[in-house]
Amino acid sequence: MTGTSAFALAKRLRAGETVYGAWCMTNSPIVAETVAREGFAAVVLDAQHGLWDTASLITGVASLNHAGATPVVRVPHNDFALVSRALDFGAEAIIAPMINSAADAHEFAAAAKYPPLGERSWGPLRAMAMQSPRAASVDYMRDANEGTLTFAMIETTTALDNVDAIAATPGIDALFIGPYDLATALSNGMAQDVQAPQVEKAIDKICAAASKAGKIPGIYCRDTKSALAMAKRGFRFIIAGNDLTTLREATVAQLKVLKGH
Numbered sequence: 367m368t369g370t371s372a373f374a375l376a377k378r379l380r381a382g383e384t385v386y387g388a389w390c391m392t393n394s395p396i397v398a399e400t401v402a403r404e405g406f407a408a409v410v411l412d413a414q415h416g417l418w419d420t421a422s423l424i425t426g427v428a429s430l431n432h433a434g435a436t437p438v439v440r441v442p443h444n445d446f447a448l449v450s451r452a453l454d455f456g457a458e459a460i461i462a463p464m465i466n467s468a469a470d471a472h473e474f475a476a477a478a479k480y481p482p483l484g485e486r487s488w489g490p491l492r493a494m495a496m497q498s499p500r501a502a503s504v505d506y507m508r509d510a511n512e513g514t515l516t517f518a519m520i521e522t523t524t525a526l527d528n529v530d531a532i533a534a535t536p537g538i539d540a541l542f543i544g545p546y547d548l549a550t551a552l553s554n555g556m557a558q559d560v561q562a563p564q565v566e567k568a569i570d571k572i573c574a575a576a577s578k579a580g581k582i583p584g585i586y587c588r589d590t591k592s593a594l595a596m597a598k599r600g601f602r603f604i605i606a607g608n609d610l611t612t613l614r615e616a617t618v619a620q621l622k623v624l625k626g627h
Contacts, residue, residue: 372497373513375436389608391416395429402435410438449477459515466524468531475537521547533579540582
């Protein structure tokens, strides 16, 4: 399978589907492409805590598109300039960390959406080549506003207090939970227990806020078991682990077998 229909992730999520995605920390387009070819609908290239730089993002986004998966980029904290650049590279969704207020959400949406919804400047030459090579500019602009997704990360106590206002911000399509940062914040830096009662309560509150506002609830999970559990709780864009964790666990399993003989 090569190539993906333009804005496939947005179409599926807006139709009410639950979509599972993968997450890549290593700045290896080949790793991301390999993961995508196994059948994940979307793959996140993490430019916040992962190792992706501009050059590898450009190649990684194209590799995912070629493999038939939607390219998603998590940008660094407050790097709204990279939001529009990543979309110009061909990313179809952006995850922005530490969106703590409606003002943060507005700034994020402004960078990701074309007028009248936002203030994104024109220049998606690479994106158009991959997504809509024959579209007129005005048609692509309209389609991109609907088809590119903005995921506002809710991962602090301040964001939790403002979650309804963030969810209601025009141009924000989804809320995305960073459970480990959320657990750290709610424990005042004492723990990263993502199953602590206060964290579980916060997760349900964020999911409810997204649903109430007609937005997509999303979350990062460490493994498939957690991902399936979150789907039952109403989340619709769910990450089921990352490349480094998967590699480590597969290696441990291999060595366990070898050492047992």
